[in-house]
Amino acid sequence: xxxxxxxxxxxxxxxxxxxxxxxxxTLVFGMMGVLNFAHASFxxxxxxxxxxxxxxxxxxxxxxxxxxxxGGVGAVVERFFLRRVHHHGHAHExxxxxxxxxxxxxxxxxxxxxxxxNYQVPAALDGSAFSLGGQQYPLYRLLMGGVALAMxxxxxxxxxxxxxxxxxxxxxxxxxxxxxxxxxxxxxxxGVFGVGAALAGLAGAIAGAFYTTSPNMALEIxxxxxxxxxxxxxxxxxxxxxxxxxxxxxTSLAVGIDHSLxxxxxxxxxxxxxxxxxxxxxxxxxxxxxxxxxxxxxxVLLLRPQGLLGDKx
Amino acid sequence: MSSFRLAALPAALxxxxxxxxxxxxxxxxxxxxxxxASTGQTFRAGVxxxxxxxxxxxxxxxxxxxxxxxxxxxxxxxxxxxLKAAIADGVQIVVQGASSAxxxxxxxxxxxxxxxxxxxxxxxxxVGAEALELTGEKCxxxxxxxxxxxxxxxxxxxxxxxxxNALGKKVYxxxxxxxxxxxxxxxxxxxxxxxGYQVVEKTLHDTNKIQDFAPYIAKIGSSGAxxxxxxxWSNDLLLMMKAAKGAGLKATFxxxxxxxxxxxxxxxxxxxGHFIVHAFNGEAGGADGERFVADFSAKLGRPxxxxxxxxxxxxxxxxxxxxxxxxxxxxxxxxxxxRAMETARVKTPMGEASMRAADHQIxxxxxxxxxxxxxxxxxxxxxxGFKPVKVFSAEDAAMPVQASCKMQRPS
Numbered sequence: 163x164x165x166x167x168x169x170x171x172x173x174x175x176x177x178x179x180x181x182x183x184x185x186x187x188t189l190v191f192g193m194m195g196v197l198n199f200a201h202a203s204f205x206x207x208x209x210x211x212x213x214x215x216x217x218x219x220x221x222x223x224x225x226x227x228x229x230x231x232x233g234g235v236g237a238v239v240e241r242f243f244l245r246r247v248h249h250h251g252h253a254h255e256x257x258x259x260x261x262x263x264x265x266x267x268x269x270x271x272x273x274x275x276x277x278x279x280n281y282q283v284p285a286a287l288d289g290s291a292f293s294l295g296g297q298q299y300p301l302y303r304l305l306m307g308g309v310a311l312a313m314x315x316x317x318x319x320x321x322x323x324x325x326x327x328x329x330x331x332x333x334x335x336x337x338x339x340x341x342x343x344x345x346x347x348x349x350x351x352x353g354v355f356g357v358g359a360a361l362a363g364l365a366g367a368i369a370g371a372f373y374t375t376s377p378n379m380a381l382e383i384x385x386x387x388x389x390x391x392x393x394x395x396x397x398x399x400x401x402x403x404x405x406x407x408x409x410x411x412x413t414s415l416a417v418g419i420d421h422s423l424x425x426x427x428x429x430x431x432x433x434x435x436x437x438x439x440x441x442x443x444x445x446x447x448x449x450x451x452x453x454x455x456x457x458x459x460x461x462v463l464l465l466r467p468q469g470l471l472g473d474k475x
Numbered sequence: 476m477s478s479f480r481l482a483a484l485p486a487a488l489x490x491x492x493x494x495x496x497x498x499x500x501x502x503x504x505x506x507x508x509x510x511x512a513s514t515g516q517t518f519r520a521g522v523x524x525x526x527x528x529x530x531x532x533x534x535x536x537x538x539x540x541x542x543x544x545x546x547x548x549x550x551x552x553x554x555x556x557x558l559k560a561a562i563a564d565g566v567q568i569v570v571q572g573a574s575s576a577x578x579x580x581x582x583x584x585x586x587x588x589x590x591x592x593x594x595x596x597x598x599x600x601x602v603g604a605e606a607l608e609l610t611g612e613k614c615x616x617x618x619x620x621x622x623x624x625x626x627x628x629x630x631x632x633x634x635x636x637x638x639x640n641a642l643g644k645k646v647y648x649x650x651x652x653x654x655x656x657x658x659x660x661x662x663x664x665x666x667x668x669x670x671g672y673q674v675v676e677k678t679l680h681d682t683n684k685i686q687d688f689a690p691y692i693a694k695i696g697s698s699g700a701x702x703x704x705x706x707x708w709s710n711d712l713l714l715m716m717k718a719a720k721g722a723g724l725k726a727t728f729x730x731x732x733x734x735x736x737x738x739x740x741x742x743x744x745x746x747x748g749h750f751i752v753h754a755f756n757g758e759a760g761g762a763d764g765e766r767f768v769a770d771f772s773a774k775l776g777r778p779x780x781x782x783x784x785x786x787x788x789x790x791x792x793x794x795x796x797x798x799x800x801x802x803x804x805x806x807x808x809x810x811x812x813x814r815a816m817e818t819a820r821v822k823t824p825m826g827e828a829s830m831r832a833a834d835h836q837i838x839x840x841x842x843x844x845x846x847x848x849x850x851x852x853x854x855x856x857x858x859x860g861f862k863p864v865k866v867f868s869a870e871d872a873a874m875p876v877q878a879s880c881k882m883q884r885p886s
Contacts, residue, residue, distance in 0.1 A: 165697045172689040179687075276513035278713060278737035280855070290723055297696045300721035303689070372721075373686055374713055374741060378510040382686055382710070417680075417690035449652050451690070452681040 164295030169414050175303045177410025178310035182365035183383055184390040184402045185317060186358030192397025193334050193354045195252060196244065199259040201362055202384030203266035208232040208363030209370025209379060210270060213281035221284040225367040232363020237356035244355070245348065263380065271377045278376035302372055309368060313361065314403055321399070330354060389459045395472020404470055409455045416451040497805045498538040499797065501526065502566030504557050504581065506573045507546040510683070513736070514709065514782075518572040518602055519544065521786025524774055528787075529794045536802045547571070551580035558584050562597060567809050568793065570600045572622065572786060575655045578604025582618045589617050596809040596885075598816070600793055602786045606654035607877065610836040614880035617809070619816055619835045621789025622782075623754065625658035625706060626665075626874040627841065631867045632704070632729050632752040633670040635843025639864045641727050641750060643701025646672040649691065649715070650706050652679040659706030659731075675700050683710050688718035695719075700726055708732035713741050720745035733861075735781045739846065740855035746846045751861060755784030756842040758851040759863035760824030767824045768852065778852060788828060788839070792819040810885050826868050834880040838869040 187201040211228035212221075219227060239262065247254040282288075283302050290298035321327040333340045333350045341347045370379065390409060394401030423443045424436035436443040462469060503522050506515030523542065530539040545561055547554035554577045561569060571581055578601055589596045601609060601620040605628070610620055636642040648663040650656030656679055664674055676698045678691065685691075692715070695703060703726045707715060712732055719726070720742065728749040733739070739746050757768040757778070771779040771787070779787070796815035800807065817832040828839035843864045844850075850860030 165693060168693045169690055172687065172693065176687040176689070271512075276516060277735075278710075278741055280737075280740040282741075282743060290721075293723070295697070297693060298721075298723035303721065373717065374710060374737075376710070376737070378710070381510055382684070386686070413687070414690040418694055446679075449679045449681075452684045 164297070165418060167294065168297060168299070169418055170411065171299065172303075173411035173414030174407060175307040175410070176414060177407035178307045179365065179369055179406075180383075180386060180390050180410060181403050181406035182306075182310045182313060182369075183362050184387045184394070184406060185313065185399060186361040187387055188391045188394065188397055188399060188402040189317075189361075190355055190358040191391065192399075193330065194351055196255045196259070196355075197252070197396075198355075198358070199256060199384075200239070200262040200266065201259075201358070202380040202387055203263045204232045204236055204359040204362035205366035205369075205383060206270060206375075206377070206380040207235060207266065208366030209281065209375040210274060210279070210366075211363065212367035212370060213279055213375050216281070221287075221371075225364065228367040229360050229364040232366070233356045233360025236359020236363075237352050239359070240352045240355035245351075263384075267377055267380060274377070276377060278374040281371050281375040283371045300372075306368055306372065309364070313364070314399075317361075317399060386455065389455045391469075393455075393459055393462045393469060395469025397473070398469065398471040401469055401471030409458065412454050412458065413451050416454055417448050419447045422446050497536065497802075498541050499535050499568065499807050500541045500543055500564065500566040501568045501570060501793075502561035502564070503542060503544045504547050504554055504561065504569055504571045504577075505544070506549040506577070507544065509549040511549050511573060511709065514573040515547075515549075517736075517781045517783050518570075518786050520775055521602070521779070521783040522570055522790055524771060524779075524783070525787045525790030525794070527774060529790070529797070532794070535797045535807070536805065540797070547577060549574075549577075551577050554580050555584055558588075562588065566597065567807055568598050568600060568812075570602055570790070572601065572603025572782060575604040575606030575609065576653060578609055579606065579613065579654070582609055582613055582615065585617050586615045596813075598809050598813050600789065602789045603782050605658075607658045608654060608879075610834040610880060611877040612879040614834050614877075614882055616835075616882060616884050617813055619792075619813075619830065619837075621792055621830075621837045621839075622785055623839060623841060623872070624836065624874075625655065625662045627872050628706070628731050628752050629659060629662035629666050629704070630669070630874060631841045631872050632731070632750065632843060633666045634867065634871075635752065635865050636702070636727075636729050636750050637670055639750075639843075639845065641702070641748070641845070642670055642672060642729075643727070644672055645675045645698070645700045645702070646670070647676055647678075647695050647698055647700035647703045647726070648674055648705070649678040649680070649695070649703060651682040651708075651711055653682055656682070656706055659704075663704045672702070680711075685711065685714065688715045689722065691715065692718040692722045692724055695726060696722060696724055702727050702729060704729045706731050708735060713738050716742040716745055716749075732781070733846070734854065736855060738855070739859055740857050743857075746859060747848070748845060750843060750845050750864070752841055752843050753785075753861075754782075754788065754839060754841060755779065755823070755825060756844050756852075756861055756863045756866075757824075758861075759842050759844075759866050763824035780854065784823075785839075788821065788823045789837070791821045791823070792816070792828070792830065792837070795819045795821050825866060828869055831873075831876065833876045833882065835882070836876070838873045840866060840869050841872045842866050 208228045211231045212224045215224035289301050291301040337347045390405045394405030427436040526542045534540050545557035585599045598617045603622045605624045650659045730751050733751040757764040796819045799815045800812045820829040826840035844861035847862040850862040853860040
């Protein structure tokens, strides 16, 4: 029972972290139609900014400044790079962000080296929140989850309950009309891209201390973030939340399940045959835990190509 | 930044000696870019150090030995491509270490090349691909492993931890799901009787793809294991240690790659009391150990870490074999070199190491160390380091030749 509770909690928190990173990606895609390959690079930038500033500003302030800096870099990328290639179509934008992700990763390697840097959770937050059945639950994980939830609530309210949200949403569907009404659509796009990058930066600054801050972190989370966005539906914030939680829970719970297809066939009396065949049939579910999200993505693409909460358009 | 200047050094050597036609070329086929570049670059540092030493001692046949570096981009396909390029460039000795998957590809490619091109053989010096099959069913005359393997590492680790009274009765085995991790798991199970423990649970997981190890740590915690034995490397070890710290897991870790840079600093105090089996510990090697650390630091600006010492010792073995191979018409006869390699013997700071002709597996001394604050050499800029627990001689560490190895020698 304790184990199950731990697995559920672990899954939810990891899911919330995935949401923090994927929120920006899905937001930018929904608003601008740009599939941003460099999105996870902002996650990495956030972590390295916070690591660098931590000594000067302290942890809390470093996280906030790192978020703002990542957002600033995002805004610059939109203003001076993406906007120039925008009229060439999406393929060019995609290639540009793809190249950018390499440039960021290599620059980080040049400046900070190839190995993980020593970015740590501050001592004050480095305790356990509670313990259950002899195992402790880290306080910092709860904090990560809390930040993600607050972020979701804020974003949701901003988009649905404020004038800014109205302008942003209408700029997506009818940019010319919004422009004719006197709003600066280019500025809106820059803002959205910057906010998306800032959210990824925030996630990086927070998660980098808990996991690792290394030049590979963008690559490691980047793939999973794409899976989240595809499963949830491109452009859907609520979909990203749902998919993140689903994937977090799926990977966490699968680790605890040591059954294989052979066990299932055993119910039908064919265990000996299955064990003789080996291969896929005797592969334990637990050893596939981190592959399951991709299976889920495949399933979603087959059955509901627009994603769980995506629009059909 | 000093690595840039050092990087220019072999290039300068290359240009300087390009005029001579028959210098021996050693090709390094390593992962020098991409996510696992950090591992490949440590192998490179060890190789550069050893080759500089070879050349300082006069090179071979009156000429400096040339080092040519190729980036295999982290995969078997890239390695296969770059091996062709190396052969075209006239490389006769290929060196690689990071990843058994890549090692498996290279040894097969080398075997096929040598079958098809008699008289133009090449030889593969394996400095770190530790999967058993390379000296088992895939063993061949032109492959030499100058690194330990899963069986040897686990045997020594278990013995060392048992003698230090750090080995619990309940052991959890967690490894990466590919040839190396599977070998480690098998070896951990095989050593249960010798170590007097019971393997309570075994886990194989995806390699360097997992971000969140908390579910695995929860599983280890609920299994009641007192000791965790693992062959994990890179992120899979680092993230596991961090997750163990977060969950307050009380188990002792027995590891193979805890000395990879970044691990100790990231794990912090959690690392204290954990164990590692490695090829070199400066503190255990007496005056020779100190001299090796000093030499290495003088050349590379930092003390040797991770796989660098074992790579340097392996290349010393190549130097020993080269010394005993006479040029034939000004050229290196690779088969003669390989035969010399079979009887190669070097003195490392940890003791005598020699090549076993039967399966081309090095027999080398290994050290079991534990992380403490009173170690002589601190690592990662922390106040912690590896304190030697026990040095095992090459004979103590050795495991018998695998029955699956059928070595075919050229007549």
